[in-house]
Amino acid sequence: MQNNLNRISASLASLALAALVVGCASPKHKAPVEDRPVGAQTRPATPAPASSTPAAPEVKPLPGAENAGKPGYYTVKQGDTLIRIALDNGQNWRDLVKWNELENANRIEVGQVLRVVTPGVDAGAVNARPVASAKVESRPLDSKPGTPATGASAPQSPAASAPVTAPPAPTAAANGDDDLPWGWPTGGSVTAGFDEVKNKGLSFGGKAGDPVLAAADGRVVYAGSGLRGYGNLVIIKHNATYLTAYAHNQTLLVKEDQAVRKGQKIAEMGSSDADQVKLHFEVRKQGKPIDPARLLPSR
Structure with missing residues (x-):
């Protein structure tokens, strides 16, 4: 009798061990697996290269820029017109067009440098000439009110x-x-x-x-x-x-x-x-x- 009980206990123990082995071999949820090539090492991800900024276009110097600041030359400012520049420099605007080889008198750019004295003339000598002349005398003006206009005629x-x-x-x-x-x-x-x-x-x-x-x-x-x-x-x-x-x-x-x-x-x-x-x-x-x-x- 005792031998039968021992055999039954041994059988139950064997069944329990077999169930445990099967349970470990067949889990209900598998752990995630990462496939890696043999010898591969974990490396930080390399960021994508930033898009390269296109090179800025070459800025061409404005006409006459090499003469900026020289006597006899004028640098165009905001609001200038060729007529105004000519008047302020005592010149004919058409001469400025010719001296500066302008294609369009209405198109001058801020920063553009224009020649405003006659080619071949020493601009330094012109600028050195006195504005007031000793030969010119100051005379009082006759500004009496009601002076009639002379030489009036029909249009x-x-x-x-x-x-x-x-x-x-x-x-x-x-x-x-x-x-x-x-x-x-x-x-x-x-x-x-x-x-x-x-x-x-x-x-x-x-x-x-x-x-x-x-x-x-x-x-x-x-x-x-x-x-x-x-x-x-x-x-x-x-x-x-x-x-x-x-x-x-x-x-x-x-x-x-x-x-x-x-x-x-x-x-x-x-x-x-x-x-x-x-x-x-x-x-x-x-x-x-x-x-x-x-x-x-x-x-």
């Missing part, structure tokens, strides 16, 4: 006002640029004197249609309305030193490159780009505004 067409054969314009006065014979640009009275900041010339009163006269012999270098603040404008170049400007006209009676004589009617007074009828008259010496009262004769 004329440009064709009627221009001479049949335009006389040649002198490039310099016989005894020097400062010896030009000057005349008054209108018969109206002076309403505002010269001020280097507020009024770079003289302002004359009058009525619409009053004649505007060339102050000296010369050649028209601009006739139009392309300069802000001046309205319908005429600019006359008298010689290598002097320019005069006549602003706010209602009618222009001359054309660019036309030769004119002192006292010739070149426009009719108006209020273009102004709050009232008036003539704004400037004298520029080497491009710098000077007081016209120092040049105009007594009257």
